[in-house]
Amino acid sequence: MMTEIALNILDVAENSTRADASLVTIAVTADTRGDRLTVVIADDGCGMTEEQVSQVTDPFFTTRTTRRVGLGVPFFKYAAESTGGTFAIRSAPGKGTTVTAVFVLSHIDRMPLGDISGVIHDLIVYHPDTDFCYTYEYDGKSFTLDTREFREILGDIPLNSPEVSSYISDYLTENKLETDGGASL
Numbered sequence: 001m002m003t004e005i006a007l008n009i010l011d012v013a014e015n016s017t018r019a020d021a022s023l024v025t026i027a028v029t030a031d032t033r034g035d036r037l038t039v040v041i042a043d044d045g046c047g048m049t050e051e052q053v054s055q056v057t058d059p060f061f062t063t064r065t066t067r068r069v070g071l072g073v074p075f076f077k078y079a080a081e082s083t084g085g086t087f088a089i090r091s092a093p094g095k096g097t098t099v100t101a102v103f104v105l106s107h108i109d110r111m112p113l114g115d116i117s118g119v120i121h122d123l124i125v126y127h128p129d130t131d132f133c134y135t136y137e138y139d140g141k142s143f144t145l146d147t148r149e150f151r152e153i154l155g156d157i158p159l160n161s162p163e164v165s166s167y168i169s170d171y172l173t174e175n176k177l178e179t180d181g182g183a184s185l
Helices: 005-018 050-055 072-081 116-126 147-154 162-180
Strands: 023-031 036-043 086-092 096-104 131-138 141-146
Touching (some): 005 023, 005 072, 005 096, 023 116, 072 086, 072 096, 116 131, 116 162, 141 147, 141 162, 147 162
Parallel strands (some): 023 131
Antiparallel strands (some): 023 036, 036 096, 086 096, 131 141
């Protein structure tokens, strides 16, 4: 099992890039009063049939040809449900996929969120042709990083150039701290 929720997010977002998504939207919402941590990952990739959606939480089902098991989604589902939370996948061929995981924040079995800023940075830098829209919300305060806005400003400068990569990393770290005050999730 993965040790951080951020690693589950990485795995699902990587699935989105393999599904030829041009846009991956990731929202992480912490509601301490409601005792919930909600993660929504949506893409505009190739999508899945109803049959594939019904099988995707089976660890022995994968569409990949490089291995015969796919543990990322089943582990993510287990991680959410073991806290008393919920897990859902909606998808349609040609329309994309949305994965929603809700965790009970205070549950003893909830794994930490982990290095979410590092994961978002790595997704952007290692998939420079995919757009990402990331929103982080903590008790009503939020910030959003949208690579489409960055591209508009930067023009032909790639998102994985060293200067831009460093800026993205700092942007994510500073805005997360400003949003949650350094709270440990």
